[in-house]
Structure formats: C-alpha cells, structure tokens
Amino acid sequence: MATLADVARRAGVSPATASRVINGSSKPVADELRERVLKAVAELRYVPNAHAQLLARPQRSVVGVLVHDVSDPYFAEVTRGLQRVATERGRLVIICNSYRDPEREVEYVDLLRAQQVAAIVLAGSGYRDPTVNALLDERLAAYAATGGRVAVIGRHRHRGDAVLPANEEGARLLGAELRRLGHRAVGVLAGPRSLTTTSDRIAGLGAGLGEPLPEASIRYADFTRDGGSRAAAELLDAAPGLTAIVALNDSMAVGALNLLRARGVRVPAEVSVVGFDDMPIAADVTPALTTVRLPLAELGARAMTLALDPAGDRDRVETLPAELVHRDSLGPAPAER
Amino acid sequence: MATLADVARRAGVSPATASRVINGSSKPVADELRERVLKAVAELRYVPNAHAQLLARPQRSVVGVLVHDVSDPYFAEVTRGLQRVATERGRLVIICNSYRDPEREVEYVDLLRAQQVAAIVLAGSGYRDPTVNALLDERLAAYAATGGRVAVIGRHRHRGDAVLPANEEGARLLGAELRRLGHRAVGVLAGPRSLTTTSDRIAGLGAGLGEPLPEASIRYADFTRDGGSRAAAELLDAAPGLTAIVALNDSMAVGALNLLRARGVRVPAEVSVVGFDDMPIAADVTPALTTVRLPLAELGARAMTLALDPAGDRDRVETLPAELVHRDSLGPAPAER
DNA sequence: ACCGATCAGGCAAGGGCTTTCCCGGCAGCG
DNA sequence: CGCTGCCGGGAAAGCCCTTGCCTGATCGGT
Numbered sequence: 001m002a003t004l005a006d007v008a009r010r011a012g013v014s015p016a017t018a019s020r021v022i023n024g025s026s027k028p029v030a031d032e033l034r035e036r037v038l039k040a041v042a043e044l045r046y047v048p049n050a051h052a053q054l055l056a057r058p059q060r061s062v063v064g065v066l067v068h069d070v071s072d073p074y075f076a077e078v079t080r081g082l083q084r085v086a087t088e089r090g091r092l093v094i095i096c097n098s099y100r101d102p103e104r105e106v107e108y109v110d111l112l113r114a115q116q117v118a119a120i121v122l123a124g125s126g127y128r129d130p131t132v133n134a135l136l137d138e139r140l141a142a143y144a145a146t147g148g149r150v151a152v153i154g155r156h157r158h159r160g161d162a163v164l165p166a167n168e169e170g171a172r173l174l175g176a177e178l179r180r181l182g183h184r185a186v187g188v189l190a191g192p193r194s195l196t197t198t199s200d201r202i203a204g205l206g207a208g209l210g211e212p213l214p215e216a217s218i219r220y221a222d223f224t225r226d227g228g229s230r231a232a233a234e235l236l237d238a239a240p241g242l243t244a245i246v247a248l249n250d251s252m253a254v255g256a257l258n259l260l261r262a263r264g265v266r267v268p269a270e271v272s273v274v275g276f277d278d279m280p281i282a283a284d285v286t287p288a289l290t291t292v293r294l295p296l297a298e299l300g301a302r303a304m305t306l307a308l309d310p311a312g313d314r315d316r317v318e319t320l321p322a323e324l325v326h327r328d329s330l331g332p333a334p335a336e337r
Numbered sequence: 338m339a340t341l342a343d344v345a346r347r348a349g350v351s352p353a354t355a356s357r358v359i360n361g362s363s364k365p366v367a368d369e370l371r372e373r374v375l376k377a378v379a380e381l382r383y384v385p386n387a388h389a390q391l392l393a394r395p396q397r398s399v400v401g402v403l404v405h406d407v408s409d410p411y412f413a414e415v416t417r418g419l420q421r422v423a424t425e426r427g428r429l430v431i432i433c434n435s436y437r438d439p440e441r442e443v444e445y446v447d448l449l450r451a452q453q454v455a456a457i458v459l460a461g462s463g464y465r466d467p468t469v470n471a472l473l474d475e476r477l478a479a480y481a482a483t484g485g486r487v488a489v490i491g492r493h494r495h496r497g498d499a500v501l502p503a504n505e506e507g508a509r510l511l512g513a514e515l516r517r518l519g520h521r522a523v524g525v526l527a528g529p530r531s532l533t534t535t536s537d538r539i540a541g542l543g544a545g546l547g548e549p550l551p552e553a554s555i556r557y558a559d560f561t562r563d564g565g566s567r568a569a570a571e572l573l574d575a576a577p578g579l580t581a582i583v584a585l586n587d588s589m590a591v592g593a594l595n596l597l598r599a600r601g602v603r604v605p606a607e608v609s610v611v612g613f614d615d616m617p618i619a620a621d622v623t624p625a626l627t628t629v630r631l632p633l634a635e636l637g638a639r640a641m642t643l644a645l646d647p648a649g650d651r652d653r654v655e656t657l658p659a660e661l662v663h664r665d666s667l668g669p670a671p672a673e674r
Numbered sequence: 675a676c677c678g679a680t681c682a683g684g685c686a687a688g689g690g691c692t693t694t695c696c697c698g699g700c701a702g703c704g
Numbered sequence: 705c706g707c708t709g710c711c712g713g714g715a716a717a718g719c720c721c722t723t724g725c726c727t728g729a730t731c732g733g734t
Contacts, residue, residue, distance in 0.1 A: 003689090014714045015690090015714090016692080016715080019693085029712075050451040051388035056693080057691080057692055057719085076407060079408055080406075092448065114390075146339075225621070283595075284618070340720060350684090352722090362722090388720080
C-alpha cells in the first residue's frame, strides 16, 4: 500500500507539502509542486490511510447506526432515511445488526466508540427490562461524555435526542375504529414481550377499544410473517369467536392473512385483519391491508439530522404522528356467529 | 476520551503492561498488576482507539460491502447472508449503498480502501458499459494488488472471486415453461438497460421461448414496484394481445399485478404474470406469484466466505442454481382472444 | 555465596498522517 | 545598499497503540 511518504518521494517534495496538496490545505503551494504531487498520487493510486488521518486530526466523520435487522422491511425503510441524510452531509455510515440481542447492542456501542464515530443512532424498539436499559445507558453516557452524539428512534426510555413514532396514539386510533365498527372480540398478534413497542401498542389499542385487553386474547411471537401465522393459529384455536385480529406489525398481519386463507376464513367478512407500520407490501396483499402508517423513512431522516446537528442544551424529542390507512382487510363486525 | 496512557497512569504501570493486559497478550503479567489495570479500564470506561490499533498492528478486520440499495428486498436478503458469515467470523461489516451509480461505486471502493478493509464484496448487477467496468476494475486491481480481497456477486464481467446466480439459466427455464403452456405473445418488464442482470435474463428468456424477444415487447424501467406498474401499462397499451407478462424481478411483478387488478384483467385467466428472485412477498400477493427462485441469502454467504478465505491461485467462481417456483399467477395461454 | 538462567516489566521505535513552527529567500521599502 | 516582512517549503512533534528488545530482579544450582 502506497503511503504519503512514497508519494512525497516520487514527487520530490516533503510529506508536508504532499499532504497539503492532497487535502487542499489553505496554505499555498506552488503550481509546479502541486502538479508533481497530483501526478504521483495518480501513478501510485494513492489513497490516504483513513485511520492514520483520523489519528492525526481529531475530526470524526463516520456515524454508526445500530438496528435490529436491516433486512427487516421496517428497518430497511428507516435506514433509507438515515442514509439519505448521512449521504447529503457527506458522512459514511456503519450499519450494525443487533438482532434484538441487548448484549450484542452493548458490544456494538463499544465497537462504534472504538471506531471514534461522530454519532451513534440507535433504531428500533427499546427493552422493557430496566437492567438492560441501565447497562446500555451507562455505555451511551460514557460515549456522550466524550463528545459523542447520540440519537435514538423509538426508545423513549433512553436519554439523548430522540425521535418517536406515535405507537400508542396510532394504536389508539386503530382501537377506536375497531370499536366503531362493532368489534368486541379482538385478538392481538404481538411482537416479543420484552419490547416497549409491543407494550406501547397494546396499551394504545386497549385505550382505543375502551377496555384493557385480556391477556388471553394476546399471543406473543416474533415480529415476522411466520410468527404472525403461528400466533394467529393459536389464537383462533383458543378463541374461535374473534371478529378481528390486530397484528402489531404488517409482517405478522401478512402471516395471519395467509393462515386465514388456508383455513378458508373470509377476510374481512368473517374476520377482519389489521396491521401496523404500513410497509410497502401492505397495499399489495389480498385483501389490501388496513394498517397504521408510520413515516419510517422520515423517522430515520430526522434522527440522523438530530445526530449530526450539534447537541442542544437539552435533549430534543420529536414525535412523528401515526395515521390510519383504510384499505380492504377491515370491515364491520359480523352480526352474529 | 480516555487513552491507554490514562489507564496506565491510573493503574501505576507502563502503557506496555496495560496493553498486554487488555489484549490478553501471551506475555505473563502479575495478577496484582493485571487487576489494577482492569480496574482502571472499568473506572475510565476505556475503549481502545480502533484506528490507533489498526495503525499499530497490520491486522485488518473489517470488511466492506457495496450494494445497490440495502432497503431493496433483494439486497436485504443478500446482505443477511453476508452478515451471517461475517458475524460468525467476528468481522464488522461496513455497508455502502451505491444506488446504481457507477461513479459512486468507484468512490466507495476508494473509501473502503482508505479504511483498510480486509475485503470488499461487491453485490448487485454489473454494468454493460465497458468504460465503467474498466474504471472500477482498475480500482479494484489497485486494491487487490496490496493484498485486499475482492469477491463479487452477480458480476461475471469482473475478475476476482465470484458467485453468480444462474440468471440466464433461470430465465431459460421460465421461457420454456411459458412456451409449454402455449404462450406466444410474451411481454417483458425489464430493469435498467445498463445492467447485465437485465440483459442476461432477457437473453435466457428468449432462449427458453425458442425465439428471440422482439424489442417492441420489452419495456425498461426501474426494478421497483412502480417501475413495473408503469412499464406494464405501457406494454399493455402498445400490445393488447399479450398472454403473459414476465417481470424481471418480483417487485415489478407486484406492480404489474396491481395494474392488472386496477384494469380488471384476470390473472392468470386472461394474462399470466411471472416474476424473478422469489422474494418473501411473492407467496403473499394474490394470485401468488410464479417466479424464479434465487438463493439470495446463500449468494451472500458464499461471497463472504470467498472474501474471507485466503485467495486461491486463481479466481474461484461459483454458480448457484435458479429454480422455477410454481404458484398461481401463471396458467395456460387462453385459447383465443 | 556467586553465576547464569529465567521472568516480569518498561523503554522506545514505529505505523501513516496532519500541522505547528521555523527557516531561507525574495521583494519592497527607506 | 541594508533591513524588514512575507511567502513557500520542510523538519519534526504528536495522535494512540503494539511489540521487540532490554534491564533489573529473583531463583536455582553448584
């Protein structure tokens, strides 16, 4: 690997001059020398060692993003927003997948810290377990204490700048609509119990329905298509009288739709199904999914903006609204079964 | 930010000793000192500066991945495979999105080179333009010349280790099946003209159908749902007699399905629709999409494996087979229209 | 009790780059 | 003609860490 010294030698100048030419320093360099340096750079295909640069100047330029799983459509969308802003601002992004493992999350925070990233963006539901949060908080605080910027998405239990999707409010909207349509026996396909996203959405739903949801009508599973399918099967077997199934994300809803089709249950005539997030596929399944739209890319974009802007005196918190999207999978409750 | 020197001072030892304790060096250190160092590390919340480490020891550990767009389901799936292997091998991954801009691709290669990554994995269709390829090749060669490892996915025009999806063969399978079912008027929803993936799949399709596809029955658009929808509309308007539409990826197929539904065209009774890739949603749309399955995650996993294994004497090339997945959106050609 | 071997720990040299500070040379001024 | 001031270029210090090599001490053997 060619070094700056190689370039300087080849151009017959000092490393100092070469560096100045390459970085466009404000210090003037004679045209002839400049050209010689540029020529040497091209010939040697020289690329500065980013680590040495970072060591030599305190300026931090890359930003770390910690998500549960980029290949999950939810995070894919959030990441798109994050990337857009980062690219606009000329920042490189390191994406890390925690796969919802709190321990790995802590490890990654340290790793990003070691990489001297300018900022860390944490995306994806927080955990309900206070022990886990405390550990992560402690690490983030250590990072922030040395000037690192932190922004979180959807983790209201962490300090630092935050952007929050209106999980609870969105679920409330949905609950109210279900109630208006006469649904009384509502089942819930929930994500992992440990996540605040799950508990927030359940709470909102209960509020909207006007009565807390009995634990018996909730099934916890993975936030995936298969998780939704399995949970729906269990739920239907346990409580055959349900008129509506609320999935706490669209993937699960798709799984439920699939199961119902397999069992020959008509949607929404016999059972209504609704989702959450409004992922791109929601409109393309049959029946088209009624769901709660969250501005996912916007969530990412805002968070990255917060992370890259200088810290304020106090934590900034932005809440982004949820919106009910009416499609075909939700109808009035059938009169009697 | 605490440094090793801070830790050493606090523990009352030399930086050398501190370093040895922290890195678990083979050189023995007395238990008492070891403990003092560990205590200082904890108190200062010390994390070694990864850049300084990288500078001090030549060992490269992170690997760079260059994709068109992680939030595209195709790449999301490929990335999942890449990540899996990288994590197993204890490697951090830097993901970069080129958004199909060849120029940005070259920039990112340099950037990854600057980051001293151990390997670069290039995923996603190559370009047909030889000029563009030459430029990229030159940069990759510069990287490889200094010991960097390169692996590409689906870019048969680049040297270096490669894993290739059987694009052409998969399309041939599909073409043959269409022919068997009596389809003679076949339209194609193609991705960008500049990509080899597009041209390979078109070539294979023609081969399978037994006759080259007339240019008039092809519409080029973005590899997206909306691209597919628009292209389908144009195609149908221009050639109303089509009995089958082949989308060159599943997103486009979903868009086509949507358009046909909006126009009241029955699938597959009046027009058959097939996709490519077998993305997770393919099974969930209505009618369920007949498509060509590519082992996407496997593609990623293999590529990462190649990239992390030491270079062989010659370039290794693995081809992964495509498989026709029969679902509901493809039926026999209607007798007469 | 002395010598050599063994061992733990520290010194210091890098690794590649940036940047401050200094120096030599030149022009301009008195 | 001599001095000052400016300007372009280079020497070198430092960023933080690892590690080969050296030193001082301890221990065993004789």
